[in-house]
Amino acid sequence: xxxxxxxxxxxxxxxxxxLSGAFLAMDKKLDPxxxxxxxxxxxxxxxxxxxxxxxxxxVSWLTNSTATIVIFSSAVGAMLFSRFIKQFTTTLFLFDAxxxxxxxxxxxxxxxxxxxxxxxxxTLGTITACFGGVVRDIMLNNIPLLFRREIYxxxxxxxxxxxYLLRQLGIDGELVTILSILVIxxxxxxxxxxxxxxxxxxxxTI
Amino acid sequence: xxxxxxxxxxxxxxxxxxLSGAFLAMDKKLDPxxxxxxxxxxxxxxxxxxxxxxxxxxVSWLTNSTATIVIFSSAVGAMLFSRFIKQFTTTLFLFDAxxxxxxxxxxxxxxxxxxxxxxxxxTLGTITACFGGVVRDIMLNNIPLLFRREIYxxxxxxxxxxxYLLRQLGIDGELVTILSILVIxxxxxxxxxxxxxxxxxxxxTI
Amino acid sequence: xxxxxxxxxxxxxxxxxxLSGAFLAMDKKLDPxxxxxxxxxxxxxxxxxxxxxxxxxxVSWLTNSTATIVIFSSAVGAMLFSRFIKQFTTTLFLFDAxxxxxxxxxxxxxxxxxxxxxxxxxTLGTITACFGGVVRDIMLNNIPLLFRREIYxxxxxxxxxxxYLLRQLGIDGELVTILSILVIxxxxxxxxxxxxxxxxxxxxTI
Numbered sequence: 001x002x003x004x005x006x007x008x009x010x011x012x013x014x015x016x017x018x019l020s021g022a023f024l025a026m027d028k029k030l031d032p033x034x035x036x037x038x039x040x041x042x043x044x045x046x047x048x049x050x051x052x053x054x055x056x057x058x059v060s061w062l063t064n065s066t067a068t069i070v071i072f073s074s075a076v077g078a079m080l081f082s083r084f085i086k087q088f089t090t091t092l093f094l095f096d097a098x099x100x101x102x103x104x105x106x107x108x109x110x111x112x113x114x115x116x117x118x119x120x121x122x123t124l125g126t127i128t129a130c131f132g133g134v135v136r137d138i139m140l141n142n143i144p145l146l147f148r149r150e151i152y153x154x155x156x157x158x159x160x161x162x163x164y165l166l167r168q169l170g171i172d173g174e175l176v177t178i179l180s181i182l183v184i185x186x187x188x189x190x191x192x193x194x195x196x197x198x199x200x201x202x203x204x205t206i
Numbered sequence: 207x208x209x210x211x212x213x214x215x216x217x218x219x220x221x222x223x224x225l226s227g228a229f230l231a232m233d234k235k236l237d238p239x240x241x242x243x244x245x246x247x248x249x250x251x252x253x254x255x256x257x258x259x260x261x262x263x264x265v266s267w268l269t270n271s272t273a274t275i276v277i278f279s280s281a282v283g284a285m286l287f288s289r290f291i292k293q294f295t296t297t298l299f300l301f302d303a304x305x306x307x308x309x310x311x312x313x314x315x316x317x318x319x320x321x322x323x324x325x326x327x328x329t330l331g332t333i334t335a336c337f338g339g340v341v342r343d344i345m346l347n348n349i350p351l352l353f354r355r356e357i358y359x360x361x362x363x364x365x366x367x368x369x370y371l372l373r374q375l376g377i378d379g380e381l382v383t384i385l386s387i388l389v390i391x392x393x394x395x396x397x398x399x400x401x402x403x404x405x406x407x408x409x410x411t412i
Numbered sequence: 413x414x415x416x417x418x419x420x421x422x423x424x425x426x427x428x429x430x431l432s433g434a435f436l437a438m439d440k441k442l443d444p445x446x447x448x449x450x451x452x453x454x455x456x457x458x459x460x461x462x463x464x465x466x467x468x469x470x471v472s473w474l475t476n477s478t479a480t481i482v483i484f485s486s487a488v489g490a491m492l493f494s495r496f497i498k499q500f501t502t503t504l505f506l507f508d509a510x511x512x513x514x515x516x517x518x519x520x521x522x523x524x525x526x527x528x529x530x531x532x533x534x535t536l537g538t539i540t541a542c543f544g545g546v547v548r549d550i551m552l553n554n555i556p557l558l559f560r561r562e563i564y565x566x567x568x569x570x571x572x573x574x575x576y577l578l579r580q581l582g583i584d585g586e587l588v589t590i591l592s593i594l595v596i597x598x599x600x601x602x603x604x605x606x607x608x609x610x611x612x613x614x615x616x617t618i
Contacts, residue, residue, distance in 0.1 A: 265465050284614070
């Protein structure tokens with residue numbers, strides 16, 4: 001049951017990531033091929049960067065035809081039905097937040113399977129969840145949104161710490177996964193609802 | 207004979223890719239080291255990204271001294287003889303289109319040797335041929351030209367599909383290679399001659 | 413003794429690289445997470461790119477907790493004490509120049525251990541020392557500084573050639589290392605002191 005549940009989150013998260021890439025690409029008037037590439041980059045960029053850094057090659061999406069089909073369909077759907085889809089901004093935001101949680105935990109587990117330290121595993125989880133968006137923004141010639149918007153990567157890091165805390169407490173693996181996803185999901189919800197960003201606690205001295 | 211023919215296309219394609227990187231770098235007033243780097247990135251970026259994603263490491267250009275010498279000479283040539291070389295814009299365009307075809311087929315074959323599906327192989331071919339230019343444009347702080355100009359990546363994808371079609375028909379390998387390169391070459395020629403871009407069939411809703 | 417000396421240079425170089433990433437990120441008003449990422453990218457980007465290209469995976473910083481702690485502390489320090497730290501611009505410049513030398517030689521040695529040709533090893537050394545800054549600039553939406561400022565990468569290349577020259581002469585390994593670092597350090601000092609850039613010996617023909 002939880003496996004199916006996680007599978008559905010994976011699909012929904014992938015869709016929302018792919019759509020975010022597609023819409024930003026359309027805003028910059030890229031051609032349909034460009035929109036397609038940006039959908040892929042957003043959805044699989046983080047996982048690919050993780051796989052490359054740890055030597056988990058070929059990168060996983062090359063052998064994952066479900067992901068490929070979901071992303072391709074999302075990109076085409078974004079171009080054909082953008083007005084219709086944009087009515088569901090809130091729904092997509094919820095999918096995005098769920099996906100953020102799941103992808104973080106997926107990255108952490110892949111790190112654990114390779115015997116990395118907790119700090120590295122949480123980093124890998126955060127990269128998995130967040131860096132597709134970074135590559136997307138670099139390709140679109142923007143400074144990555146991740147570095148300036150409401151709490152996003154910090155939700156992944158907090159969720160990762162929570163994941164390790166629960167494991168320490170000897171809680172069952174599947175429950176740990178689901179609770180950690182929920183924590184990330186909730187932090188992200190609260191951050192956006194109350195427009196909470198990381199404080200710029202430094203003095204810019206330019 | 208075809209092997210030698212393909213070898214010559216490889217050199218000519220590499221030269222035209224390297225020159226495109228060099229000239230764009232010079233337009234942005236990079237210093238000679240920057241021009242050199244941009245020549246390399248344009249010529250070997252796509253193949254390197256392919257090699258990294260499939261785990262074909264070290265990336266191939268590190269052990270290919272011919273490519274290195276050709277690219278280095280092209281970059282130096284571009285700086286010393288830019289006015290002279292720019293008289294041959296049409297010739298360089300033809301080399302570029304031939305290179306595009308060859309690099310696509312090379313990428314497809316490397317994918318096939320690793321037993322990837324047809325879709326992945328065509329993707330790898332397209333990445334091989336097109337993504338050096340994407341990295342070049344990102345480095346030069348431009349939105350990748352690939353996402354907006356006359357049909358370019360779509361020529362690679364069409365040529366890739368054609369390649370698989372011919373293989374299905376049981377046609378001899380070398381002939382398949384040459385015909386696929388020709389298809390990509392011709393699509394590109396027609397696209398530029400008649401200024402055919404992918405239609406922006408979506409409504410930008412900003 | 414030289415080992416300890418090199419270890420200290422490694423730390424000092426890492427600090428100055430991380431600080432340069434942090435300060436540039438702060439200038440662009442990134443949030444604290446963004447400042448942290450830019451510190452890491454600047455300090456470990458070059459070595460990671462080298463590791464990825466030659467298949468030395470996982471990339472080395474994932475298993476190097478000293479580097480991680482040093483970079484993390486540098487980023488936090490940059491945000492808390494930027495005014496204080498910026499008084500030491502000259503000191504940081506000297507650390508940076510020493511780090512540049514060390515990282516180049518480290519990259520060359522890793523290349524030699526993998527039996528690459530001299531040209532490839534010097535390239536790997538230059539990538540190790542310089543390309544963290546390139547990724548940093550790309551992420552901050554700038555054209556890489558490396559391609560336009562006072563002699564920087566050329567110092568690495570010159571130091572690399574010097575390294576091979578000394579080895580040819582049969583000089584002891586540790587001495588070769590230290591002398592090559594010094595050459596790179598001195599070239600960089602002289603270049604900045606006398607504002608020596610690579611001449612734009614080409615005619616920009618736009």
